[in-house]
Amino acid sequence: MLQALSNVLVTPAEMTAVDKDAARSGIDSFSLMRSAGTAVSAAALRLYPEALRFVVLCGPGNNGGDGYIAAAALADTGASVAVFALGDAAMLKGDAARARDAFALVPRPLDAYGPQSGDVVIDALFGAGLARDVPDEARTVIEQVNASGVPVLAVDLPSGIDGRTGEIRGLSFVAAHTVTFMAAKPGHLLMPGRARCGTLEIFDIGIPARLVADRAGDLHVNTPAMWEQHLGALDPATHKYKRGHLAVLCGGPVSTGAARLSAAAGLRAGAGLVTLASPAEALAVNAAHLTAVMLKEINNAAGLAAWLKDRRLNAFVLGPGFGVGKKARDFVLMLCGRALVLDADGISSFREGREQLFDRIAAEGGEVVMTPHEGEFARLFPDIAEDAALSKIEKAQAAARLSHAVIVYKGPDTVVAAPSGRAAVNVNAPPWLATAGSGDVLAGIIGAHLAQGMPAFQAAASAVWRHGEAGVVAGRTATAESLVESIAPLRGNA
Numbered sequence: 001m002l003q004a005l006s007n008v009l010v011t012p013a014e015m016t017a018v019d020k021d022a023a024r025s026g027i028d029s030f031s032l033m034r035s036a037g038t039a040v041s042a043a044a045l046r047l048y049p050e051a052l053r054f055v056v057l058c059g060p061g062n063n064g065g066d067g068y069i070a071a072a073a074l075a076d077t078g079a080s081v082a083v084f085a086l087g088d089a090a091m092l093k094g095d096a097a098r099a100r101d102a103f104a105l106v107p108r109p110l111d112a113y114g115p116q117s118g119d120v121v122i123d124a125l126f127g128a129g130l131a132r133d134v135p136d137e138a139r140t141v142i143e144q145v146n147a148s149g150v151p152v153l154a155v156d157l158p159s160g161i162d163g164r165t166g167e168i169r170g171l172s173f174v175a176a177h178t179v180t181f182m183a184a185k186p187g188h189l190l191m192p193g194r195a196r197c198g199t200l201e202i203f204d205i206g207i208p209a210r211l212v213a214d215r216a217g218d219l220h221v222n223t224p225a226m227w228e229q230h231l232g233a234l235d236p237a238t239h240k241y242k243r244g245h246l247a248v249l250c251g252g253p254v255s256t257g258a259a260r261l262s263a264a265a266g267l268r269a270g271a272g273l274v275t276l277a278s279p280a281e282a283l284a285v286n287a288a289h290l291t292a293v294m295l296k297e298i299n300n301a302a303g304l305a306a307w308l309k310d311r312r313l314n315a316f317v318l319g320p321g322f323g324v325g326k327k328a329r330d331f332v333l334m335l336c337g338r339a340l341v342l343d344a345d346g347i348s349s350f351r352e353g354r355e356q357l358f359d360r361i362a363a364e365g366g367e368v369v370m371t372p373h374e375g376e377f378a379r380l381f382p383d384i385a386e387d388a389a390l391s392k393i394e395k396a397q398a399a400a401r402l403s404h405a406v407i408v409y410k411g412p413d414t415v416v417a418a419p420s421g422r423a424a425v426n427v428n429a430p431p432w433l434a435t436a437g438s439g440d441v442l443a444g445i446i447g448a449h450l451a452q453g454m455p456a457f458q459a460a461a462s463a464v465w466r467h468g469e470a471g472v473v474a475g476r477t478a479t480a481e482s483l484v485e486s487i488a489p490l491r492g493n494a
């Protein structure tokens with residue numbers, strides 16, 4: 001991966017603009033295509049030295065052009081190569097036509113291909129230019145190849161995957177490996193696209209990094225580079241109050257476990273002090289389970305208001321097991337000027353009356369992070385959730401703008417977005433992280449990071465990453481409890 005662009009995500013539209021900028025700056029576009037196609041042939045030889053035949057499926061645009069270059073390069077090595085074209089290859093234009101001419105044989109029609117054992121398919125039907133659902137003429141081949149188990153190496157994207165959204169446009173190849181150029185696209189990381197790309201290789205075809213960076217938005221893969229400059233906030237040498245006092249608000253006596261999980265995760269993730277704020281009727285059950293986490297009786301808004309006079313309480317988690325309703329709304333509205341993680345029932349409580357919440361966050365300017373999964377997102381942001389034109393990234397960005405909060409839109413492809421539009425897509429979470437109580441643990445880690453003074457976006461993004469790492473350490477049999485035990489130190493953290 002390119003160092004200067006290592007975490008940048010570029011949309012297909014931005015990439016098209018980069019191509020134009022590159023041409024304008026005097027870079028020969030055919031030389032870029034030659035680099036792209038040659039990289040694909042190199043990947044094919046490296047990954048499939050035992051292939052009996054490379055079958056290159058070429059489409060009507062520049063993705064097909066990359067395919068012809070790859071076919072010619074593979075043929076030059078003496079490998080057996082066959083090319084099948086979608087549509088009339090004689091109609092290709094520009095660089096793609098030039099690339100077609102570089103391959104000595106006339107391509108056969110796409111529907112003449114039937115997968116054979118020993119084939120390796122190079123999918124160069126559609127890439128960034130896929131503008132609508134995959135055409136009928138390509139359906140049978142894609143279905144047959146997917147059913148055959150023949151390995152597929154995708155050029156830029158598996159054909160049928162939308163590079164902006166990761167959605168499947170009708171149907172798509174399921175690739176074992178994808179070679180893309182200069183930077184990853186959202187469709188490589190968002191589901192279901194991510195699951196169909198196989199391993200992702202990002203190849204530098206020679207466009208100056210500056211040209212890519214100039215067009216890229218504030219969209220990244222969630223890696224430590226996104227937030228490591230803020231890890232100083234987690235310095236273990238400080239007094240326990242300076243390491244932050246996190247308060248987790250607990251619900252009634254029958255649903256206390258979720259809040260205790262958040263509290264335990266917050267302590268493990270480095271908050272100096274963690275207090276569970278519990279109603280009187282749940283004090284006994286909480287006291288029976290807590291040791292290092294402290295307990296405080298808070299029954300109503302008046303009790304919370306008195307407690308909030310203590311400014312050393314510097315972050316709050318409200319939602320896990322809290323219960324949906326007026327009490328949650330009243331409490332949350334009192335916390336909008338502080339650092340707050342709003343999760344689960346805390347989010348669902350604002351299904352009605354969300355404007356009051358959003359206005360309060362805007363007016364009080366607190367560091368507010370909301371952590372909806374898909375169902376909670378649809379409850380709080382039904383208009384955004386139903387907009388089929390938007391990608392998951394764009395939905396999270398729209399919700400952040402509307403609510404004035406940092407949004408952690410959870411799932412296998414969790415997106416963290418700030419009101420400014422800044423966003424990161426998380427990629428380190430193993431599938432077994434989707435276990436009961438996992439979200440409570442995440443809320444606690446975010447709370448710990450906020451308590452230690454990290455800004456909301458960085459607190460959330462680093463917590464999502466740390467939660468993913470904990471999942472990897474905990475392994476397939478992870479439970480919420482083992483997940484807490486598996487939270488590892490971040491650099492600079494105790």
Ligand SMILES: NC(=O)C1=CN([C@@H]2O[C@H](COP(=O)(O)OP(=O)(O)OC[C@H]3O[C@@H](n4cnc5c(N)ncnc54)[C@H](O)[C@@H]3O)[C@@H](O)[C@H]2O)[C@@H](O)CC1
Pocket residue numbers: 015016019032033036059060061062063064065066125126127128129130131132133134135155156157181205207
């Ligand atoms: N990004 C870059 O810097 C470079 C990109 N290159 C390649 O160029 C590709 C993009 O090329 P294009 O913009 O020509 O796009 P594509 O080759 O992905 O596809 C565009 C063509 O397919 C047609 N089309 C789109 N959707 C269709 C559908 N559903 N049914 C039927 N026809 C459809 C379009 O009308 C157009 O003719 C990239 O994916 C990459 O492989 C490389 O050649 C090197 C440089």
Ligand SMILES: [K+]
Pocket residue numbers: 063123124125126127154155156157158159
């Ligand atoms: K492709």
